[in-house]
Amino acid sequence: MLHLRLIVPADRTTAVVRLVENTVGTAHLAVLPGAARDPEGDLVLCDVARESCDELIADLRTLGIDESGSIAVEDIHLSLSRRADRAEAEAPGEGADAVLWEHLEDATHEESTLSATYLAFMSVATMIAACGVVLDNAILIVGAMAVGPEFGPLAGLFTALVQRAPKLAARSLLALLIGFATAMSVTVGFSQLMTGLDLFSAAALEAPRPNTNFIYQPDAFSFVVAILAGVAGTLSLTSAKSGALVGVAISVTTIPAAANAAVAFSYSEYRQAWGSTEQLLLNLLGITVAGTLTLLAQKLFWARQKTKAATRGAAGPGER
CATH class of the missing domain: 1.20.1080 (Glycerol uptake facilitator protein)
Structure with missing residues (x-):
């Protein structure tokens, strides 16, 4: 699993949350309104299966989050969560085969x-x-x-x-x-x-x-x-x-x-x-x-x- 930390302009938070929720292989979605200061915006956190991450990042960039906010990706070395296990099982393919371009x-x-x-x-x-x-x-x-x-x-x-x-x-x-x-x-x-x-x-x-x-x-x-x-x-x-x-x-x-x-x-x-x-x-x-x-x-x-x-x-x- 990978962890995404997103700084999102307030007017795009709804679209980002909907995107994350509709992406197969995501879990542990959290939204902290107004938490970001530089740049200003909401902090959106989620975990995503490796095999779904590349597509999700591409969609986030289409929304312009990389220009108006921030997209940070971190490896999760240990995740004890049934939701995470289910998200990885639902994601297409195997994580080891996925390429994060x-x-x-x-x-x-x-x-x-x-x-x-x-x-x-x-x-x-x-x-x-x-x-x-x-x-x-x-x-x-x-x-x-x-x-x-x-x-x-x-x-x-x-x-x-x-x-x-x-x-x-x-x-x-x-x-x-x-x-x-x-x-x-x-x-x-x-x-x-x-x-x-x-x-x-x-x-x-x-x-x-x-x-x-x-x-x-x-x-x-x-x-x-x-x-x-x-x-x-x-x-x-x-x-x-x-x-x-x-x-x-x-x-x-x-x-x-x-x-x-x-x-x-x-x-x-x-x-x-x-x-x-x-x-x-x-x-x-x-x-x-x-x-x-x-x-x-x-x-x-x-x-x-x-x-x-x-x-x-x-x-x-x-x-x-």
């Missing part, structure tokens, strides 16, 4: 912000991966994958493609391009510094490196794994199961590939630099394609679920 757009918009913190994480993760490729240390590679924040802009990109939001797409693409360009440039300088300290060497980079040579030797599995990781990451975002994102982060080699390309470039080892760049592009493409197709499939699936529910609701007692 407003929440997804807001989350990916935030994750796609080109900030100093984002660039710092990208740079630090790439430098950690640089240490991993030179030392042929798989643990450092995994750590760098977990630190890298690149899945946020990727999620923003394929969400924008599905929702046809060109501004979010441009914002996400810019964050990706500048993020990787900055991280790789910083890592080139880092590699030269480590070489000056006699901690990195061209010989170490050109050694067999059995634990990390896959980074600059892309093959069909590189794309397959990226596709699977993109599906898992998208499902994690849309179902609010954020724990799966850690697994996604350590399944793809975007950050290690960028790091290997930067280190190889600093030593003029262009064969490895190109192989790593190809690995990076394959992973980015695979995740974007998989994320886009997964969101489209979820959108189609949920539209069918709502159509079936509407058909059942319109059917007479003898037709059910």
